[in-house]
Amino acid sequence: MHIFRRLILFLSSRHISYGLRMTLGVTVPAAVLAGYDMFLPGITASLGALCVGIADVPGTLSRKRNGMLIGGLLVFLVSFLTGICTSSTFLLFGLIILLCFVFSMFSIYGGRASNIGTACLLAMVFSVEGVRDFSQSLEYAGFMLAGGIWYFLLSVVLWQIRPYFSARQGLADCLLETAEYMRIKAAFYQNNPDFDKNFRKLVDIQIQINEKQEEVRELLLKRRSAIQGSNSVSRSLVMIFIESVDLLEQVMASHIDYRLLHARFEKTGILLQYRELIIHMANELEDIAAAVLSASRSYPRLNLGKEIEAVRHEVDDLKEEMLNSDTIDEFIALKNILRNAAAISGKIRMLHHYTHPDRKEARSPLGKDVELTRFTSHQRYDFGIFRSNLTFDSSSFRHSLRVTLAAVSGYLVSLMMAQDHSYWILMTVIIIMKPAFGSTKKRIYERLLGTVLGGLAGVGILVFVSQTSILLIILLLFIFLAFTFINYNYRLAVVFITPYVLILFQLLDPGNFEVVRERVIDTIIGGGIAFIASYVLWPSWEYLQLKTYLLDILEANREYFxxxxxxxxxxPLIRTEYKLARKQVHVSTANIASAxxxxxxxxxxxxxxxxxxxxxxxxxxxxxxxxxxxxxxxxxxxxxxxxxxxxxxxxxxxxxxxxxxxxxxxxxxxxxxxxxxxxxxxxxxxxxxxxxxxxxxxxxxxxxxxxxxxxxxxxxxxxxxxxxxxxxxxxxxxxxxxxx
Structure with a gap:
């Protein structure tokens, strides 16, 4: 039942909506222009839409709009310059060096700028094929810009139709991750639990929870209507978020000596009742997440108060048999767990209320003792940050040099091989190289495995399916699935991308299966170059960065305490300062766990x-x-x-x-x-x-x-x-x- 509910929620998640939006954005330009016998310009416009779609990062409308506009203009400029330089190998290599370094450095300005940099590098990769003069380059870049404008309009219109949809998706994800945290907590109460494994899971899930909370702060707390509470929807969403963060703290507060509890009570069966109670609370939280996602109202399915009382009666009965001076501390612990469970139940009840914007609880004014704007990050974009990172002490600088040298090497190898799709090696290098060696190695493995599996699937489809109409339907399905999983499961996304590419080339050049071999070989070569560059060229080993993370989490906990x-x-407890300290603990814990x-x-x-x-x-x-x-x-x-x-x-x-x-x-x-x-x-x-x-x-x-x-x-x-x-x-x- 839990897995089925998660599947239903996934079908309404941001991944599905992003997949649908990208599928529309990428396919419509090609389909429309193909109707006017402009198939290749249509493909170019679709590539422009793809690049701007990469720059479409969740956030407030103004940030999304600015990011896509800047990304679209830079994609146009990069496409135009690359087209002009294709007539000279010397100029093209110089441009590749310049663009790879500059746009890889965009990561110093945060995730949105990093995505814009990636979009520009892909625009460069798409533009290196063929030789174009000035007018042809301008025409090509114009179609890239037209596709980007189409995607920009599509994204903005969809946002205007459902302005709170992204915030609801992010908030639902927060609640789901918190519910999963509670399920891991429940595992401590089952018979013969693996304590170390459960502790590792708790630390690991902090990474996901922190990512989701930071995203919701970006989506919700930077909206003027949310901060001012000017309408009931924004106010109720903010209240749900604040209550969910407090709920997580309440759940974390139930940390006790589980080993001692099991030594005393495992044979009595009382701990299994605690486990069932916690799972029921997690189920309620998932119901609230579903209501938030669907903009509906949630109602309690279970009477958690009665369940808590039932467990309390069981504990009282157990006390009559086992209470003595040796066990009194453990019975106090059992009572405290129930007291904490009652507090969690109260917060879950309030979350149910907040899904009803017309109720009194949801219409109450936001607390003035907590300054919400202080909980959001503010990114600076001045050139001074770029200049200060032009040193080998900067991991971003070293990463940019690695990407640049690897990209130049990849393009040089592709020219020496003299094959039709020389840009695939360059694309592989740019996509899979990450600042950390471990992340790059993981991407290489996922891309190689996904390419091989996807290639086999694509060949199988092409062998058994020959009707063009059916192939087009399969092509659309794979485009949708690829974009749906691109930010959720990269390996699975590559499995869908590869047959999508193979089917597309089969429609353009029927009977040519050589493209399968080329793609696999190019992926292996690109992955090999990326691996060697990450290992040899100023590698960024995590143990060299860990001191900073360790000091951060230590200082965060010290300030929290x-x-x-x-x-x-x-x-007096200063609520804003205490909650800021709590937030920093969550951020620091996620950072060190990820590192x-x-x-x-x-x-x-x-x-x-x-x-x-x-x-x-x-x-x-x-x-x-x-x-x-x-x-x-x-x-x-x-x-x-x-x-x-x-x-x-x-x-x-x-x-x-x-x-x-x-x-x-x-x-x-x-x-x-x-x-x-x-x-x-x-x-x-x-x-x-x-x-x-x-x-x-x-x-x-x-x-x-x-x-x-x-x-x-x-x-x-x-x-x-x-x-x-x-x-x-x-x-x-x-x-x-x-x-x-």
Whole structure:
């Protein structure tokens, strides 16, 4: 059922809409101009639409519009200049060097500019074939521009028809990834769980969650109507996003000692009931995602409150059998999990309400204590950034040099081979080369495998299908599938691209199967050149970049803890600063996890301190989960306890995290003792007194009492601060071992 629901949601996702938009954008110019006996100009216009489509990155209308307009004009200019230079091999090589370097450097300006650079390089590749004079080059570039204008108009019109569709798609993706995070959490409660594997999954999914959240901030929080709350739709979408981020923090706060829980309770079966409860909450979240995506209203399918109460009764029954001085801490943990589940259930209920823009909750004004504009990034585009990156210290500069030399080598090899489609080698090099060696290697593997499988599929289709009308239908289907999966599963996209190209050439030149061999050989040659260039030419090994990522996540967690700890030291919690710190933790966690994945795909000789770095990442993720627990506990008014004990341990934790950063920088520092401060031990003594008092109440048959609530809260606070102190000490110890 879960897989079926995900499939249905995928059919309404951005990948499908992008596939449909690109299919329309690419096929219509060729079809229309072919009707006027202008088949080749039609193909050229379709290529122009393809290039502008690459520059069509999700964002606000103004950013999309500006990106496509700039991309279209640059594509026109590149096509024109390349056409003029085709008459001179010397000029053409010079232009390839210039364009490859300049447009590869566009990555310093962010994802949108990077896509524009890729579009321009593809326009160059498409234009190197043949020899054209000035007028022919101008005509060719004009058709490229016409195709780009067509795609621009198509994209803008579709956006105007459904202005919130992209934001809804991004928001639905956020909710789905959060639901998947909850499912991974649920796996900790099944019998005989693989704890290490589940922890790795939690860290890995942070990458997807952060990417989706950043995209929604770009799509939603930069819209004036969303910030001002000027209409009910934009206001409700913003409220859903804010609530979903808070929900993720609430889910992260349920981090406990799962091994100890399983040792105590696995045989009782109670943990399986917790697992089922969490899965039901994840299902509710997926229902909300479906409602957001379809612009409909969602309603709870299950009464989560009743389910939580049912589990609570089971825990109470279990207490009568197993509660004693040895198990009281674990029973407090079980109760706290249910309390957290109730809070999550409340947020899910609010998310259901926010899908009804006419309801009171969705019409409430956006909180003025959180400055939404501070949560979005602002990209500068001045030339100073470009100039400052013209150094070998810049990874973008080294990558641009690699791409340039590899592209020139690829084009030189294609000229020496003197074949019909010499640009395929050049195209392969440009498409698969990435700044990191691991990413390039992954792309090479995916493109080679996809090309071979797609080539076999294409030959099979051409052998058994000869009717032109059926081939055209298959061609359209493969175009749609290729663009649908291009940003979702590159390997699968290549599987569809290859037969699409083969069928197209078969329609142009029936009976010629030589193109299959050429494409496979060119892909192998282009992949080989890209591999050698990435490995030999100023390679960007991830272990050389990891120190920055490690320091970032450490500083992010330190600032997150510092902001939250204010409330435990007698100071007010500043919501904007605390949420900005939380956002930075998510960003830093995703960055280091992604970098670690890339490092593990590199040669084993480059796996420097991989196990220690992974442990460091897991420790930091665990630390942020415990900090999130402190946020949740604020709702239970912890100020009733003596704050002096908290203040002392807070100072010690901040000192340990600062020491860890100093260790990573390989600077001298004095060691910090990790013993519990005397003031904090007084809280421990009070905890023991409350535990004895509570045991006496239980023996007397008293079920619920003020002592029980006070004990539960103090135990949670004490354990959380103690865990944070212990983890901070472990992080400091690991930082000494890493020495990146």
């Amino acid at each position: 510092k902001q939250v700890a204010r409330a435990y030291a007698g100071e 670690l994945q890339r490092m593990l795909s590199e040669p084993k000789s480059k796996h420097k301190n991989a196990s220690e770095i992974y442990s460091f990442v897991v420790l930091n993720h665990t630390l942020s989960s415990h900090i999130a627990t402190l946020v949740v506990l604020l709702n239970r008014k912890p100020e009733q306890f003596e704050q002096k004990g908290f203040a002392v341990v807070i100072e010690k934790i901040l000192g340990l995290l600062e020491q860890a950063g100093t260790n990573l920088k390989e600077e001298e520092t004095e060691s910090i003792a990790i013993e519990l401060p005397e003031e904090f031990r007084l809280l421990d003594q009070k905890l023991h007194l409350l535990a004895e008092e509570r045991m006496n109440e239980v023996r007397a048959g008293e079920q619920a009492s003020k002592t029980q609530e006070e004990l539960s809260l103090l135990q949670s606070l004490f354990d959380t601060f103690k865990n944070i102190l212990t983890i901070s000490a472990e992080i400091s110890k690991h930082s000494q071992k890493i020495r990146v």
